[in-house]
């Protein structure tokens with residue numbers, strides 16, 4: 001006998017529409033990207049040939065194209081884009097997240113994605129200027145600010161900073177320091193070459209040099225936080241150069257400038273070097289390391305993103321134990337519908353709205369359009385489900401509450417951690 005199900009309550013049906021419009025209408029602070037302002041010249045990537053040459057798509061191309069990495073790397077970027085387009089978008093259906101992203105960007109600019117080549121798209125992007133394109137993309141993606149990844153060990157980028165290259169007001173710096181913590185032999189030679197005498201043995205004079213190096217870069221860049229990506233084997237406490245530099249150099253400098261420290265944990269670099277940027281993989285890390293750092297350094301604040309799906313629930317529980325720990329984003333191989341949904345659901349269940357749901361990790365400016373469209377849809381669906389359960393439990397939910405929650409997750413959880421003033425919408429600012 002079929003049971004007549006009660007029709008969904010109006011509130012719940014209306015709820016999804018209300019949540020989706022608030023999530024899409026609330027500007028987001030994109031706290032981790034690889035974007036650069038137009039003044040950073042060749043570092044500032046945008047347009048169809050960069051977009052199609054995203055390393056995620058390169059990895060997928062090698063699975064379906066009869067071409068070796070050597071042959072691929074031997075042709076021009078335009079020829080590489082043509083190979084990728086023919087392989088992933090013409091000969092096969094672009095159903096992967098990275099492929100769908102390109103489709104979304106093209107259709108968002110009114111370009112037909114169902115085309116046999118990139119001729120039209122190239123014409124469209126060639127007619128755009130960098131500055132005009134940046135403001136157009138940030139408006140379409142409803143991104144209020146982007147945080148860059150500024151590698152102080154990169155010779156090209158550090159030179160641009162040493163020349164006081166102007167930075168677009170919506171682009172914020174981050175002091176990224178992977179060689180310092182992951183490759184001390186290289187890092188101490190770079191420090192010494194740049195006048196910060198540092199030896200292989202991390203003695204007190206070397207510690208002082210490394211602090212001075214970071215001090216000078218903090219004062220030059222005015223970063224919102226300091227950052228590193230770390231392998232799954234990352235340990236603390238540990239008798240290693242990394243642990244010594246982290247606890248005696250990096251965390252003290254963070255404290256002296258009241259800067260959060262961002263740890264992106266779980267990357268296994270270059271498991272297939274032939275793929276270059278596309279050659280990295282992941283591994284399960286020890287979440288207890290994060291807990292011990294939060295416990296032993298209560299004056300430091302930690303932004304943490306972990307790369308393994310299996311670390312996500314553990315990270316939520318760790319964040320329940322330490323309020324100086326802010327989980328953020330669904331990083332890299334986690335940034336797709338099935339896993340963003342799972343992670344956002346468990347974060348809402350365990351942390352309420354006290355987390356940062358997403359960052360784009362965009363490398364090419366145009367990616368902001370699809371990464372934030374897709375993530376907003378997934379986050380809105382998770383949020384609507386959480387609210388529907390709350391309403392069923394008897395809560396009277398208002399749209400003001402939804403707006404407050406979304407603004408907290410998209411803006412103020414980070415702003416508070418980074419010591420920035422709370423977000424003020426354009427309407428509020430104009431009403432002042």
Ligand code: HDL
Nearest residue numbers: 034149229277331332361363
């Ligand atoms: O280390 C990082 O910041 C990673 O995000 C890498 O840049 C990675 O290649 C990437 O782009 N992931 O999305």
Ligand code: ZN
Nearest residue numbers: 032033034361
């Ligand atoms: Zn990144």
